[in-house]
Amino acid sequence: MKSKNYSENIIKIFKKDGFVLSEPDVLLDSDYIIQRSGENFRKLMLTFEDDTGKSMCLRPDLTVASCIKYLKDNSKANSKIFYSGQAYRRSNNLKDKVVNDQLGIEILGSKNKSTDDLKVLKTIASSIEKIKIKNTSIKVSDVSLFQKLIESLTIPERWKMRLKRHFWRPQYFEDLLKRLETNSDVDPEAVELDKKRFTEMKNLDQSKEIASRKVSEILSRFDRKIKDPRSFAENKKIVKIIREFLKINCPINQLDKTLKSFVKKNKLSNSVFKDLSTIKNLSKINSKTIFSTNFGRDIEYYTGIVFEIYNSSKKEIARGGRYDGLLKSLGSKKNISAVGAAINLNNL
Amino acid sequence: MKNLITIGLPSKGRLKGESISFLEKNNLKPTSNGGERNYFAEIENLPNSKIIYLHAKEIIQRLGDGTIDVGISGLDLLQESSINLQKKIEIKKKLDFGVADVVVAIPNDWIDVQTVADLEEVSFDFRDKKNTRLRVATKYPNLTNNFLVSKGIIQYKLVPSLGATETYPFIGSSEIITDISSTGKTLKDNNLRVLKDGCILSSQACLLISKKKAATLRPFLNSLI
Numbered sequence: 001m002k003s004k005n006y007s008e009n010i011i012k013i014f015k016k017d018g019f020v021l022s023e024p025d026v027l028l029d030s031d032y033i034i035q036r037s038g039e040n041f042r043k044l045m046l047t048f049e050d051d052t053g054k055s056m057c058l059r060p061d062l063t064v065a066s067c068i069k070y071l072k073d074n075s076k077a078n079s080k081i082f083y084s085g086q087a088y089r090r091s092n093n094l095k096d097k098v099v100n101d102q103l104g105i106e107i108l109g110s111k112n113k114s115t116d117d118l119k120v121l122k123t124i125a126s127s128i129e130k131i132k133i134k135n136t137s138i139k140v141s142d143v144s145l146f147q148k149l150i151e152s153l154t155i156p157e158r159w160k161m162r163l164k165r166h167f168w169r170p171q172y173f174e175d176l177l178k179r180l181e182t183n184s185d186v187d188p189e190a191v192e193l194d195k196k197r198f199t200e201m202k203n204l205d206q207s208k209e210i211a212s213r214k215v216s217e218i219l220s221r222f223d224r225k226i227k228d229p230r231s232f233a234e235n236k237k238i239v240k241i242i243r244e245f246l247k248i249n250c251p252i253n254q255l256d257k258t259l260k261s262f263v264k265k266n267k268l269s270n271s272v273f274k275d276l277s278t279i280k281n282l283s284k285i286n287s288k289t290i291f292s293t294n295f296g297r298d299i300e301y302y303t304g305i306v307f308e309i310y311n312s313s314k315k316e317i318a319r320g321g322r323y324d325g326l327l328k329s330l331g332s333k334k335n336i337s338a339v340g341a342a343i344n345l346n347n348l
Numbered sequence: 349m350k351n352l353i354t355i356g357l358p359s360k361g362r363l364k365g366e367s368i369s370f371l372e373k374n375n376l377k378p379t380s381n382g383g384e385r386n387y388f389a390e391i392e393n394l395p396n397s398k399i400i401y402l403h404a405k406e407i408i409q410r411l412g413d414g415t416i417d418v419g420i421s422g423l424d425l426l427q428e429s430s431i432n433l434q435k436k437i438e439i440k441k442k443l444d445f446g447v448a449d450v451v452v453a454i455p456n457d458w459i460d461v462q463t464v465a466d467l468e469e470v471s472f473d474f475r476d477k478k479n480t481r482l483r484v485a486t487k488y489p490n491l492t493n494n495f496l497v498s499k500g501i502i503q504y505k506l507v508p509s510l511g512a513t514e515t516y517p518f519i520g521s522s523e524i525i526t527d528i529s530s531t532g533k534t535l536k537d538n539n540l541r542v543l544k545d546g547c548i549l550s551s552q553a554c555l556l557i558s559k560k561k562a563a564t565l566r567p568f569l570n571s572l573i
Contacts, residue, residue: 035481038502039492165472165500172500179465194459201457211455211517211524212478213470221470222460307414 006348007084007103007164010127014082015240017123021107022081024065030055033064036329044090046098046325058088062102062341067327070108079109097346106343108327112279116339117305117322118285119332125285128309133348135312138289140252141295142279142305143167149245152272155180155238158225163242167328168300181239241266245293252282252289278305301326307341315347319325352396353568354411354537356419359387359401359477363553367420368444370555374572394568407556410434418568424450424551425530428488438562439554440569446553450488452495452546453515454455455524456539463544464499467524471503474523481505484520492526495548514538532558 009254030047045057058149059065082105090098105123109323110116128136146167150160159180166173198219206216219243244266250258282289282305296306304322311317320341327336357371357378358364368378371391378389378399389399400416407419408426412433420443426434454461461467471482485491485507496504507522514534515520526548529535535542555572557565 022393034505038482038497039504039506040497040502043493161469161472162465162500169500172355172498176500192460197457197459201459210457211522212474212480212520213458215457218458221473225460225466 007101007345008101008133009130010343011082013082013123013127013130014105014262017105017119017126019080019082019123022066022083023085024059024062024069024083024105026059027056028059028065028068032068032330033057036064036326046088046090059123060089061087062104062342063106063323064326064330066106066340067108067330068339071327071330071332080107081105097241101345102342103192103345106109106338106340108338108340109336110322110339113322113337113339114281117278120320120339120341121282121285121307122126124309124320128317131348133311133317135223136286136317137290137310137314138282138286139278139290139292139295139310140282140305140307142276143296143302144274144304145293146245147241148272149268152269153238153241154234168297170297177239177242179275180235188301194222195241195339220343239250241268248291248293250291252279252285252291255279255291257290263334272273282307296321304339311347316344317347318343349572351391351564352398353394353418353565354416355391355397355399356407356416356421357399357400358407358420363404363420363446364401364421366443366553370420370443370445397568408433408437411556411558414558414560415477415554417565419556421556422446422448422528422551423554424448424488424491424549424554426554427549427551428490430490436559438557438559441555441559441572443553443555446551448528448551450491450526450528450548451535452492452526452548453501453524453535453540453542454530456541457481461543464501464546467543468501470501471501475503482524483507483522484524484526485509485516486526487511487513487528488526491548495526514540 030042030045030251033045034042045060047055047057050056066081066083080347084103085101087100087102088098088099105120107116107120147164150163153160162176163173166176201215201219204215208215210218246260248258248262248298256276257278262272263272279291295308296302299321301323303323303324306318306321308316309318318341322337322339324335324337327338328334349446353555357367371378376394376448377392380386380389385569387401389401390395391399402410404421405425407416407421408429410416411419412429423439423442426437426439452467455563461470474480474482480506484496484504487509489506489508492506502522507516509516509525513527514524515538516525518539525540527535529542532542557569
């Protein structure tokens with residue numbers, strides 16, 4: 001079969017580049033996944049209860065399953081892995097397949113960011129070359145640039161947190177921007193009302209818990225909230241900057257120039273986007289690489305570069321990126337950086 | 349019997365009484381042959397019909413599987429049910445009783461939380477600082493999921509509840525709840541408060557029909573006000 005032939009050839013390249021086969025479990029503890037991905041992800045998983053009443057699921061994704069295996073094995077050695085197998089996930093769209101063949105690589109415990117980012121992309125690009133797919137194009141982004149932009153803006157802290165948290169949900173993010181634009185946030189009346197209760201609560205035992213939250217915690221958040229500026233004059237301007245940033249879309253060799261003019265036009269600090277070396281490296285792989293800030297917003301675990309590779313008919317044939325927070329969110333005590341990518345066999 | 353109309357009515361509480369009054373206002377008088385505990389009845393002046401008293405939630409289920417043709421139940425229960433079930437049921441008329449809201453309620457003393465946006469922040473605190481998830485006790489898992497996610501709250505865990513949900517935050521079973529509330533008194537009496545923008549659904553009793561039977565039911569439905 002064609003696709004079997006493809007995968008054999010791709011695996012050859014993976015091995016040649018030093019990636020070692022990892023065979024993650026097919027059955028995973030649902031709570032483990034939910035803990036990371038949120039309750040709403042439950043409806044996309046294929047779950048069942050085992051005899052003890054524990055909820056199990058078929059692995060929804062091989063990156064997550066590989067990370068779980070890595071943590072379980074307490075691996076130190078084989079941190080450059082590849083996997084080849086099936087992932088199982090329901091979709092809101094009935095036309096989508098439930099069973100998906102995934103073939104990919106991961107560098108878990110990645111020490112050198114830009115070398116490893118490039119390594120992953122190079123390996124994926126040469127696998128695609130190996131199976132003789134020509135005229136590919138690449139789209140990249142670096143989601144950490146958005147985080148850096150938000151950090152540099154003068155807006156209340158809670159707005160920074162919100163915007164960063166919801167970058168992954170474009171629709172809700174748009175709601176947030178509208179709220180920010182119109183300054184409709186904290187209700188001053190409600191704040192006044194509760195100042196009375198605030199004083200009363202100050203006299204309570206501060207370590208007493210009310211529904212799992214300490215009195216001290218509630219009061220300190222209340223205090224922070226009333227002190228945090230409720231409205232600020234530049235909100236419209238800020239929203240405009242964010243919107244303009246998310247429209248950046250240019251060939252990779254013009255990225256430097258584009259970002260510089262964006263910074264200058266909006267009077268931002270020159271050091272906002274200082275470290276672009278990794279992304280600029282990518283132009284070495286494919287000169288037709290396009291950089292787009294609005295891209296890569298559909299998978300929450302990415303923290304740095306994200307990319308997709310397309311064939312000549314613009315179908316996605318591979319995707320990947322850096323995800324430095326995923327292993328920690330899956331229970332690792334220390335931060336373990338990682339970067340990886342997978343080839344979409346269905347579109348080959 | 350051909351053209352038999354089977355009507356499902358709530359089997360207890362205020363909803364039962366109001367449903368019977370609704371029929372009576374339409375000149376349809378349910379008989380209770382066998383007394384209070386009998387779950388079957390007929391309508392005196394409507395031959396070819398029978399009434400079955402069911403749990404309000406089950407009225408939705410039975411409309412879906414065709415056991416009953418017409419039923420009275422809450423909009424909350426209909427919208428909570430699975431999409432497949434909802435597709436088989438049509439809302440014929442919204443009735444003027446059983447009015448109540450499905451709401452998000454939090455402990456009164458969480459004075460720093462007034463809006464869903466506040467709750468969203470607190471839910472992330474639970475994950476980031478306590479490494480747990482905010483627990484939401486509810487009888488409405490589907491409505492709750494859809495609402496919370498649409499408001500950017502994704503870090504939470506549902507705790508299914510069958511009743512007395514108001515106690516959950518104070519016995520350590522959950523932190524917040526979603527529940528149905530008509531006057532807000534039960535919530536208030538249990539030291540809970542509804543978020544300012546925490547209305548998930550405004551519900552009321554509805555006259556529901558099985559879509560499959562829509563054509564045969566038309567003469568009967570047309571006779572109702």
